[in-house]
Amino acid sequence: MERELLLLGLLQQQEMHGYQLHEFIDSYMQTCVDLKKSTAYYLLEKMAKDGFITPSEEREGNRPTRQVYSLTPAGETRFLELLRENLSTFLPALFPGDTGITFLDKLPQSEAIALLQTRREALAAELDRAEKAPVHTGSLQLMIEHQIVHLRSELDWLDHVINHLTEQA
Amino acid sequence: MERELLLLGLLQQQEMHGYQLHEFIDSYMQTCVDLKKSTAYYLLEKMAKDGFITPSEEREGNRPTRQVYSLTPAGETRFLELLRENLSTFLPALFPGDTGITFLDKLPQSEAIALLQTRREALAAELDRAEKAPVHTGSLQLMIEHQIVHLRSELDWLDHVINHLTEQA
DNA sequence: ATCTGAATAGTCAAATTTGACTAATCAGGT
DNA sequence: ACCTGATTAGTCAAATTTGACTATTCAGAT
Numbered sequence: 379m380e381r382e383l384l385l386l387g388l389l390q391q392q393e394m395h396g397y398q399l400h401e402f403i404d405s406y407m408q409t410c411v412d413l414k415k416s417t418a419y420y421l422l423e424k425m426a427k428d429g430f431i432t433p434s435e436e437r438e439g440n441r442p443t444r445q446v447y448s449l450t451p452a453g454e455t456r457f458l459e460l461l462r463e464n465l466s467t468f469l470p471a472l473f474p475g476d477t478g479i480t481f482l483d484k485l486p487q488s489e490a491i492a493l494l495q496t497r498r499e500a501l502a503a504e505l506d507r508a509e510k511a512p513v514h515t516g517s518l519q520l521m522i523e524h525q526i527v528h529l530r531s532e533l534d535w536l537d538h539v540i541n542h543l544t545e546q547a
Numbered sequence: 548m549e550r551e552l553l554l555l556g557l558l559q560q561q562e563m564h565g566y567q568l569h570e571f572i573d574s575y576m577q578t579c580v581d582l583k584k585s586t587a588y589y590l591l592e593k594m595a596k597d598g599f600i601t602p603s604e605e606r607e608g609n610r611p612t613r614q615v616y617s618l619t620p621a622g623e624t625r626f627l628e629l630l631r632e633n634l635s636t637f638l639p640a641l642f643p644g645d646t647g648i649t650f651l652d653k654l655p656q657s658e659a660i661a662l663l664q665t666r667r668e669a670l671a672a673e674l675d676r677a678e679k680a681p682v683h684t685g686s687l688q689l690m691i692e693h694q695i696v697h698l699r700s701e702l703d704w705l706d707h708v709i710n711h712l713t714e715q716a
Numbered sequence: 717a718t719c720t721g722a723a724t725a726g727t728c729a730a731a732t733t734t735g736a737c738t739a740a741t742c743a744g745g746t
Numbered sequence: 747a748c749c750t751g752a753t754t755a756g757t758c759a760a761a762t763t764t765g766a767c768t769a770t771t772c773a774g775a776t
Contacts, residue, residue, distance in 0.1 A: 380643040383650075411646055416727080444724090468670040470673065472579060481559075482634070494634055585756090593731095
């Protein structure tokens with residue numbers, strides 16, 4: 379559901395075509411929703427069929443025409459409906475990385491520590507990237523700051539786990 | 548991939564049947580992976596076909612027989628392989644709730660505040676539930692504590708956002 | 717002028733995931 | 747002894763999601 383909200387929300391700000399939407403999402407929002415290109419196209423077609431958005435042919439330069447989508451009045455209503463629902467609900471974030479943590483004791487401590495250190499590097503790099511990202515305006519910036527807060531807290535926790543494991547050895 | 552790791556990991560501790568696996572995951576691990584019953588059955592069948600687990604018929608009392616799965620040697624290897632990969636990788640948690648945050652400014656402040664307060668209640672309830680959960684042993688407890696740390700940090704952040712919004716009004 | 721690799725803009729079959737449904741058994745009340 | 751609702755254990759068609767593939771255009775090097 380939040381994928382549709384995201385697409386509608388972006389289209390509400392300005393009309394765009396599929397590739398453009400995917401580009402934006404992939405570069406600025408990979409942290410809240412993971413939306414593959416083919417999924418974006420699928421959803422756009424579906425929402426068009428449902429009457430929430432309408433395509434119009436557009437041609438830029440020499441390139442083949444592409445479908446540019448814009449919100450219909452029904453789409454505007456749908457957007458607000460999904461937005462209200464999203465904001466009032468607590469949708470827990472899932473931690474696929476915790477699956478491994480659950481079975482940490484199935485490996486020798488020393489190996490577990492080494493593996494987690496590799497994870498730590500990747501996490502630190504993510505945090506770095508997020509902290510360096512250019513400042514945006516409005517609510518988007520709010521989301522970016524949320525990510526930074528979250529990543530810091532994750533890094534702290536991971537260090538805590540690694541220390542804990544190291545002390546045991 | 549982490550869904551398969553989870554199933555293999557649980558089966559490595561003791562053989563189980565589909566329903567039992569789903570029950571366990573749904574009650575103790577909904578926070579790291581969301582695995583529906585039908586997905587569990589699908590994955591079990593697939594992993595059986597791949598030779599990682601083997602089913603054996605079992606009957607309890609009067610009930611119809613059911614498939615109890617146990618790890619094969621190949622499954623044991625696969626489990627360790629997936630575990631190593633999971634531990635060494637940083638798999639970012641996704642925040643579907645941030646989609647709404649991104650479009651917060653599309654609603655009047657007062658309504659946004661009210662909606663977020665509803666979200667806050669749900670989040671606080673989750674935290675409460677997590678804090679009251681019985682203590683487990685081993686690495687599972689580690690994951691549970693991670694969840695608590697995370698939920699506290701989320702509650703803090705949400706309060707921060709609500710305050711910020713309230714001050715603006 | 718041509719070649720090469722990157723960027724743009726998608727399509728499609730296959731894999732995965734879901735929700736809705738079925739059906740049997742059990743526990744408790746009446 | 748019978749009824750009712752919860753629990754157990756699953757199945758299945760439909761919806762969604764993905765990865766791999768295609769094809770065109772553009773920018774820069776040669």
